Amino acid sequence: MDFVNCEGWLTELDDMWPGKALSIQVEKEICHLRSPFQDIRLFETTDCGKMLVLDGMIQFTEYDEFAYQEMMTHVPMFSHPAPEKVLVIGGGDGGILRELAKHDTVKEIDICEIDEEVINVCREHVPSLACGFDDPRVNIHIADGSEFIKSHNSYYDVIIVDSSDPIGPGEALFHKAFYAGMKQALNDGGIIASQGESFFLHPEVFCNLLGVVRSLFPICGYSFMLVPTYPGGNIGVCLGSLKHKVNSPARRPSAEQQSKFNYYTPELHQASAVLPAFGQRLIDKVMAADPNSFN
């Protein structure tokens, strides 16, 4: 749910964050359409560049999207010693693709986005993210991610799930069946990374997701990042791994790579996995619980 008041402030009302709301001042609406899946609005804001809003929820602003895209991409990528085949599920704005393009080891990048209109809007109006589609290694698949993975057994080194919240078209991407599907689509030593919500704002969603991953993968983890224009200003990446640890990098970026990053560093990779005391207690509780109690 969202509304724009007479003075041009868009306010995001979030059932997952009751009694609190973030407002962004908009200059103009660039486009507004309804796809078969969701309501899509793109705004020019006064201070945050372009802003994409799906079903009333802010997906990115150009001001701070780098934090999310870099951590969602580089934490799993640098946890893997040599990722060659990568799948992005969701991520129709192209931001994750833009970050993947900075990895020379990668030979093939598949993106599976259910809503072609999101891609079209971003390619037409938001080149700062959609430039990711220009990489020749990218193949676009317009399909349901949970179906797509069924036809790819033991194939990918890294799968990144760039989903919206578990309300609307992203809902299926938070269930155990989907994570089991991703596991079988992974190559030996593969790693999955998914939008892990905020442990601070949505402890129940966080715990269930971590519990699902923990019940399927020998190694799991969670790293948080600061994104001022998300509710509460933080969100995380939830990680499942068949072999490699995920709370520290397997290799360092080259100096040239690092110069292209505004958020990720190898030191931050480690630091972002260290949660405040109450967050660590949530993790301890998940680890001690019956693995079958999550779905």
Next chain:
Amino acid sequence: MDFVNCEGWLTELDDMWPGKALSIQVEKEICHLRSPFQDIRLFETTDCGKMLVLDGMIQFTEYDEFAYQEMMTHVPMFSHPAPEKVLVIGGGDGGILRELAKHDTVKEIDICEIDEEVINVCREHVPSLACGFDDPRVNIHIADGSEFIKSHNSYYDVIIVDSSDPIGPGEALFHKAFYAGMKQALNDGGIIASQGESFFLHPEVFCNLLGVVRSLFPICGYSFMLVPTYPGGNIGVCLGSLKHKVNSPARRPSAEQQSKFNYYTPELHQASAVLPAFGQRLIDKVMAADPNSFN
């Protein structure tokens, strides 16, 4: 600046954060008065407990104040091997005092708050924070902190500045003269900690403050914490030290102490000093600049 709309949402409009605003749904206003220094409003909110608003800026909500109070207190306290005499400047809500009371090494806690009305409102209505005033080691001084420190030479082991933003009564607490005064009020090996704003939202304020501290203290540092009801969801503690390092603890909390903390851990002490790439680049720039260019 703030306003409450007809549906009971208080929106915080911040000149330091243009084009963005946080709104909190309020149930009722508990009290509203004007002190000689500022406009003071206390609300009961729908989902965040009690909320103090000074001159239109949210100072705390009971939902997430622990993150701020714990990091402002325990980062400098555990960086010091044996702090006995502590001064709090500002902090009239009592939250920092509540955290200091968890330290057995401490013999004397002075608090110097300029606005007695803030203390009165919190002692009457917000026992969850103002319980800090009940500790017998606490002495209350109603005075201007920048004057108070002049009569205390080489006295304190730790000084904590719990100020509002550099607009209004907190303004003097962001200048070099005040930091020089705090330095001379410190005992050998003393440490100061001050509300350090957000490196993400207010890079100029962050850089100037860090530059001031760096120009006066042999060791300086900055740790950030997540506070969802502050603009952008993060803020930091700026640290200056005469001898001890501040980016890792000099000693660990006892098991009993740790069980009382919801945010601080020794591991997080270290991790919270690791900033994203763009934040580290800001620090590098401050360190390379002429120390006299900050005031």
